[in-house]
Amino acid sequence: MSGESLLLPLGKIALAVAIGVPLIVYFAQDGLIFMRQPVAEARRAEIARTLPQAESVFVTAADGARIHAWHFKSGPQLVLYFGGNAEEVSWMLEAVRAETPGVSWLLVDYRGYGQSDGAPTEKALVADALVLYDHAAKLPGVDPKRIYAFGRSLGSGVAVALAAQRPLAGLVVVNPFDSLAAVAKRYYWYVPVDLLLRHRFDSIALAPQLNAPLLCLIAGRDEVIPPEHGERLYAAWGGAKNKILLEDAGHNTTDAHPQFWPPIRRFLEAR
Numbered sequence: 001m002s003g004e005s006l007l008l009p010l011g012k013i014a015l016a017v018a019i020g021v022p023l024i025v026y027f028a029q030d031g032l033i034f035m036r037q038p039v040a041e042a043r044r045a046e047i048a049r050t051l052p053q054a055e056s057v058f059v060t061a062a063d064g065a066r067i068h069a070w071h072f073k074s075g076p077q078l079v080l081y082f083g084g085n086a087e088e089v090s091w092m093l094e095a096v097r098a099e100t101p102g103v104s105w106l107l108v109d110y111r112g113y114g115q116s117d118g119a120p121t122e123k124a125l126v127a128d129a130l131v132l133y134d135h136a137a138k139l140p141g142v143d144p145k146r147i148y149a150f151g152r153s154l155g156s157g158v159a160v161a162l163a164a165q166r167p168l169a170g171l172v173v174v175n176p177f178d179s180l181a182a183v184a185k186r187y188y189w190y191v192p193v194d195l196l197l198r199h200r201f202d203s204i205a206l207a208p209q210l211n212a213p214l215l216c217l218i219a220g221r222d223e224v225i226p227p228e229h230g231e232r233l234y235a236a237w238g239g240a241k242n243k244i245l246l247e248d249a250g251h252n253t254t255d256a257h258p259q260f261w262p263p264i265r266r267f268l269e270a271r
Contacts, residue, residue, distance in 0.1 A: 025188055026196045033154070033180070033199055034120040035086035036112040043090060054093050056115070057106075059135045067108070067128050068115035075102040076143040077268060078136050079172075080162070082108055082129065082155030089114065099261040103268055106136050122157070122199035129162040145169060148268065151176065153225065153251070156233075157201030160210070168212040172264060174254055176216060177225050178204040178232040186226070204236050211239035215267040219254050220247040242267070 025032075047054055047070070055071045072093055079100075083089045089107040096105045110125055111118035118124065129149075137144040148170045151159025156176035163171050177183050180201040184193045214237050218230040227245070234243050246257040254260055 037088035039114045065118040070107040072105040077146045078104040079148045082151045082158040084153035126161040160203040164206045170213040177229040207236040214241040219249040224251040
């Protein structure tokens, strides 16, 4: 076979790869970004038995979807919690009871997670955060001027978007990123991320205009979202801010670090 005849099939293969790989990434991105986690009936029964302060609540989103959250009742301060992309948030109930006495929490199940309806998208998650904030502000015993947001990993993007549209007493972000596009380019450098990514969570574009006090906790050995992404968001933040570097922590080991909960408590107590 001549060199010229070899070039034709090789060219077709290269073209197929150049078109096919981006298409695969485009159609697979929802599953890569949102790793839905259900909650078992046994877990719900355990919460009902051991955590009487935790109420299972549903709010109706603008499009009619039922969004679930765990309302942990403990005081007039309330923290809206937005978890990571593969997180079933009920595990945080025991942590907040032990670590933040006197503070109430609303732990949000994203669409398709826990007991919430629907399919997760950036637009839907941000819209749901607004509805949940408005619900929280009307809860009996909650001071609407003392509502905070807490976003972990993917949830930092939701929390920052909420801060851009509702007044917050403060914002805590753990392992945050500047934008999901910037993180995606580290992993998918071989595809045109800017053209393909539907869920951008462009926090750094919002950060300079935001003046809610910020507490930023960054894992020094984060193997999922390298620390420089959180550093960029922190540098761009327009309001008062404080940063804690958890030097020996990885992406999923922040909560076990001795410097994780103390600054969070101080941040909440100061306000």
